[in-house]
Amino acid sequence: MADIGKYNTLTVLEKSDHGLYLDGGQHDKILMPTRYVMPEMTVGSGVECFVYNDSEDRLVATTETPLAKVGEFAYLEVISVHPSAGAFLDWGLSKDLLLPYREQGDVHYTEGDGAVVAVYLDDYTNRIVASTRLHNHLPPEKPPYEVGDAVQVLIYGDSPLGFKSIIDKRYRGLLYHEETSDVLEPGDQFTGYIKKVHNDGKIDLRRDPSGYGRVTGVSQIILEKLEAAGGKMPFNDKSSPEDIRATFDTSKKAFKQGLGKLYKERRIHFTEKGVELTHQVDVSNP
Numbered sequence: 001m002a003d004i005g006k007y008n009t010l011t012v013l014e015k016s017d018h019g020l021y022l023d024g025g026q027h028d029k030i031l032m033p034t035r036y037v038m039p040e041m042t043v044g045s046g047v048e049c050f051v052y053n054d055s056e057d058r059l060v061a062t063t064e065t066p067l068a069k070v071g072e073f074a075y076l077e078v079i080s081v082h083p084s085a086g087a088f089l090d091w092g093l094s095k096d097l098l099l100p101y102r103e104q105g106d107v108h109y110t111e112g113d114g115a116v117v118a119v120y121l122d123d124y125t126n127r128i129v130a131s132t133r134l135h136n137h138l139p140p141e142k143p144p145y146e147v148g149d150a151v152q153v154l155i156y157g158d159s160p161l162g163f164k165s166i167i168d169k170r171y172r173g174l175l176y177h178e179e180t181s182d183v184l185e186p187g188d189q190f191t192g193y194i195k196k197v198h199n200d201g202k203i204d205l206r207r208d209p210s211g212y213g214r215v216t217g218v219s220q221i222i223l224e225k226l227e228a229a230g231g232k233m234p235f236n237d238k239s240s241p242e243d244i245r246a247t248f249d250t251s252k253k254a255f256k257q258g259l260g261k262l263y264k265e266r267r268i269h270f271t272e273k274g275v276e277l278t279h280q281v282d283v284s285n286p
Contacts, residue, residue: 001026002027002030004121005071006050008051011047012042012044012046016031019032030059031059031061032062036049049062050062050066062093064092066092074091076115076130078111078113078115087109089117097130098127098129099117099132103131103132143171143197148209151192152191153173153205154166154169154187157186163177172203175207179207181218183254184254218248218255222262232273232277233274233275
């Protein structure tokens with residue numbers, strides 16, 4: 001039987017003018033449209049595919065890879081908003097993913113926004129939809145991690161203790177403020193490390209594999225980059241987020257805060273072309 005919203009290996013039953021019909025078990029025949037059909041897909045062969053609902057709510061199979069499948073969490077961009085249905089998200093497939101208004105909590109999203117969502121199969125409509133009510137979709141099993149394991153971290157919020165995180169698209173964790181000096185925002189993603197798995201399944205994270213945390217803050221990174229560049233760089237608070245990320249490996253918000261700290265300390269000054277050191281700085285002791 002085919003699992004909706006997940007990857008399946010389904011047997012080709014027959015060819016048609018529209019593509020291939022696959023054995024969906026209790027879901028009957030599932031069409032794989034012609035644009036996804038490869039020469040090696042013949043009657044009787046097994047085809048690895050992702051099964052979801054098309055724009056007319058028919059089950060279809062695709063070889064495309066979604067950014068998240070049912071049971072996973074992801075940071076997705078809002079590409080359109082329907083006045084009565086909700087926000088539609090780009091999840092990497094030809095049909096966009098609906099984030100209904102009822103699943104948006106206190107935030108109503110607009111085009112261009114990003115949202116950290118859970119992808120799930122609605123029991124009532126049998127459709128794949130998204131939800132920002134992440135706590136309703138956490139798995140019941142204890143996370144299978146050991147201390148020091150490398151994991152993919154997705155930031156979705158903050159608290160007085162630290163940054164709320166999604167781990168490997170599935171579990172929830174916390175990166176304590178003492179473990180990073182960066183100002184992190186929802187949607188930031190990076191490799192982190194398991195610090196502790198509590199008996200109740202809660203996970204503590206660290207940013208640095210050594211366990212000592214990232215003691216070098218954004219302002220320190222800026223100073224080091226400036227020193228290496230001879231005291232001048234063509235960056236300021238108007239630089240693009242992409243250029244900032246590529247050069248300083250941090251968000252634009254954190255970069256601006258780092259600049260502000262250095263400016264208040266009179267370690268830098270701004271020019272028409274960017275930023276300069278005001279004097280020789282010992283970057284080992286900012």
